[in-house]
Amino acid sequence: MSPSPTSSAEAYPIGTVLEILAETYPTHPMSEITGCDPYKVLIACLMSLRTRDDTTFPLAEKLFKVADTPEKMVRLSLEDVQRYIYPVGFYKTKAVTILEISRRLIDEFGGQVPDDIETLTTFKGVGRKTANLVVGLGFDKPAVCVDVHVHRICNRLGYIETKDPEETEWALRDKLDVKYWPIVNKVLVRHGQECCKPIGPRCLECPVQAYCQKIGVKPAAGKKLKGKAKTITAKQPATMAD
Numbered sequence: 432m433s434p435s436p437t438s439s440a441e442a443y444p445i446g447t448v449l450e451i452l453a454e455t456y457p458t459h460p461m462s463e464i465t466g467c468d469p470y471k472v473l474i475a476c477l478m479s480l481r482t483r484d485d486t487t488f489p490l491a492e493k494l495f496k497v498a499d500t501p502e503k504m505v506r507l508s509l510e511d512v513q514r515y516i517y518p519v520g521f522y523k524t525k526a527v528t529i530l531e532i533s534r535r536l537i538d539e540f541g542g543q544v545p546d547d548i549e550t551l552t553t554f555k556g557v558g559r560k561t562a563n564l565v566v567g568l569g570f571d572k573p574a575v576c577v578d579v580h581v582h583r584i585c586n587r588l589g590y591i592e593t594k595d596p597e598e599t600e601w602a603l604r605d606k607l608d609v610k611y612w613p614i615v616n617k618v619l620v621r622h623g624q625e626c627c628k629p630i631g632p633r634c635l636e637c638p639v640q641a642y643c644q645k646i647g648v649k650p651a652a653g654k655k656l657k658g659k660a661k662t663i664t665a666k667q668p669a670t671m672a673d
């Protein structure tokens with residue numbers, strides 16, 4: 432028997448939702464590209480800001496072949512870094528930032544990436560999203576990495592009611608069992624790219640539609656698609672977004 436949609440008065444089955452999505456999207460491409468090395472996670476995440484993953488990741492792989500540590504990175508010229516990361520969005524500014532961060536890591540931290548969010552956010556260009564990803568993926572410490580996909584889906588599901596990603600991060604830290612923190616970003620980013628898109632979410636194909644209150648989703652998204660709707664179950668590499 433299908434579960435009935437959750438009312439706001441009931442405890443929300445977020446664990447069930449995340450486990451279904453974790454089966455649907457089992458891998459995290461940021462782990463594959465970076466090997467969960469904190470420096471590579473940091474640089475790849477900076478490159479990915481406002482840039483599609485299919486642009487970012489091949490370029491990050493190319494860059495890491497020549498510079499996978501701060502020491503190697505600062506041996507590159509600004510023009511070299513620009514050339515390696517082109518055409519990620521704002522590549523000129525990001526190249527400056529990558530070199531400045533690498534230099535500061537060497538000068539102040541012995542070439543090691545700090546493992547706490549407060550210190551990381553003192554670095555130029557590093558916001559809470561990036562800092563949380565570095566701490567969570569790079570150091571395997573509790574962190575909640577919230578981007579626009581995580582924010583949008585958590586609100587559509589009806590699990591939380593928040594205005595922006597930062598508020599969502601704090602709401603999840605407060606409400607979500609810490610055992611689910613490592614998978615929130617991994618599964619919701621991919622779900623946001625594949626199914627629960629900002630415009631025209633594919634609700635009829637959604638593996639967690641039975642648990643979703645579809646808050647703020649326009650009725651058109653619930654109409655029958657042409658042909659038979661197929662629930663998304665493909666197990667492809669998960670991706671990371673802004």
Ligand code: SF4
Binds near residue numbers: 626628633640641
């Ligand atoms: S049912 Fe629709 S709104 Fe809800 S998570 Fe799935 S795609 Fe998103």
